[in-house]
Amino acid sequence: MTSPSPTADDHGEVDTVTEVPVAIVGAGPAGLLLAHLLGRAGVETVAIDTRTREEIESTHRAGILEADAARTLVETGVSDRILREGDEHAGIELRFGGRAHRIDFQDLVGESVWLYPQTAVFVDLADARDRDGGTVHFGTSGTEVLDVESDRPRMRWTGPDGTRHEVRARYVVGADGSRSQCRELVPADHRTQHAREYPFAWFGIMAEAPKSAPELVYAHSEHGFALISQRTESVQRMYFQCDPDDDPAAWSDDRIWTTLQARVAGEDGFRLLEGPVLERTVLRFRSFVQEPMRWGSLLLAGDAAHTVPPTGARGLNLALHDVTVLAEVLVEALGGTDAALDDYQRRALRRVWRAQNFSYWMTQLLHAAPGGSSFDLRRQLGELDNVVSTRAGRTYLAEQYTGWPTRDTD
Ligand SMILES: Cc1cc2nc3c(=O)[nH]c(=O)nc-3n(C[C@H](O)[C@H](O)[C@H](O)COP(=O)(O)OP(=O)(O)OC[C@H]3O[C@@H](n4cnc5c(N)ncnc54)[C@H](O)[C@@H]3O)c2cc1C
Structure with a gap:
């Protein structure tokens, strides 16, 4: 009224x-x-x-x-x-130590x-x-x-x-x-x-490029974290760990792709498919x-x-x-x-x-x-190995990532 x-x-x-x-x-x-x-x-x-x-x-x-x-x-x-x-998406990929490990949500918890x-x-x-x-x-x-x-x-x-x-x-x-x-x-x-x-932020880009992977790739590397995500067949969303005070305008396309490639590189020769960066932002959280x-x-x-x-x-x-x-x-x-x-x-x-x-x-x-030490890096690799090496570890990640049925948290 x-x-x-x-x-x-x-x-x-x-x-x-x-x-x-x-x-x-x-x-x-x-x-x-x-x-x-x-x-x-x-x-x-x-x-x-x-x-x-x-x-x-x-x-x-x-x-x-x-x-x-x-x-x-x-x-x-x-x-x-x-x-x-x-x-x-029935799973995600964890990349660490230069290798890919798929977490298969459907197999582990029957969800996507x-x-x-x-x-x-x-x-x-x-x-x-x-x-x-x-x-x-x-x-x-x-x-x-x-x-x-x-x-x-x-x-x-x-x-x-x-x-x-x-x-x-x-x-x-x-x-x-x-x-x-x-x-x-x-x-x-x-x-x-x-x-x-947190003492770091995410540098997020939208790029005009084909998909580099069918599912999300969460990459750990000695250089820092990267996330490879998708939007459409020709536009992709990617992030990499950066300093919270980084200025997005100071990053050329070349520098962005070199950083991302270094974070996902590995013995399997995985490389991202590159293209013009359409949008760049620094995301504090x-x-x-x-x-x-x-x-x-x-x-x-x-x-x-x-x-x-x-x-x-x-x-x-x-x-x-x-x-x-x-x-x-x-x-x-x-x-x-x-x-x-x-x-x-x-x-x-x-x-x-x-x-x-x-x-x-x-x-x-x-x-x-x-400022982390080599101990910190290797301990993280040990934890990642624990997650992917046992069905219990993979199931834990799959349950958390796909969310909990509302009846379980009410
Ligand atoms: C880069 C990035 C990636 C993310 N990825 C994911 C992901 O993959 N999965 C996921 O689940 N979440 C993700 N999130 C988080 C997600 O975007 C937010 O949690 C979500 O937007 C929260 O929704 P909301 O409606 O609570 O708030 P918002 O979406 O922020 O909406 C709040 C609205 O209130 C309006 N508003 C603010 N102040 C006032 C006011 N005084 N008067 C009137 N209107 C006002 C704003 O304009 C805004 O539109 C991501 C966030 C970011 C930034």
């Missing part, structure tokens, strides 16, 4: 006031999937995002969806495009993951909101979230045309990503932020969790509440899992059982901490610590 007449309070004047049960800050994967799932349950939402649709669609991020996340998108009617255009870019997940979710008549405002500014300690929280923003809007809701969800403004609304003396920094994930009428989801290093390919998957749980408990809470929300953090965090451990473990296993 929208009232077009201007209203004002201590926070200033607004041009429209709308009432919906749930207001959502952030229309990334977490915000949009939540809006979609609530919409299916008959709960109206308004979501806002400071970026335009085009900006989000052109920001390359995650590429791997675990099987449960892919199933959620297909079975809840977001889109079945993933089944037609996604690539099912899907290579399906986050940009495509976003397009599917945004299209589904359009199709279903959901309200999402892109390109907004001046986000304000008010009164979260009451049961009448409000979300305010300015539209691209300069008009100011307010939504009055029963709950506000902060799905506003790793630099979340919403999480700061939990008073400092009531929140705990668990964090770990950290491990982070904020607790609690609920404060009054505010709930946090996705990167707003936790981030993981990208090595384990968990971040997008965790964001989608959070809101799958959150949608369920919000529907119960709106039906009169507010206590249902108490279960959200317990169910979400169990999976989050398992994913934190896995992402941390993969990161330590594969990256060269700056």
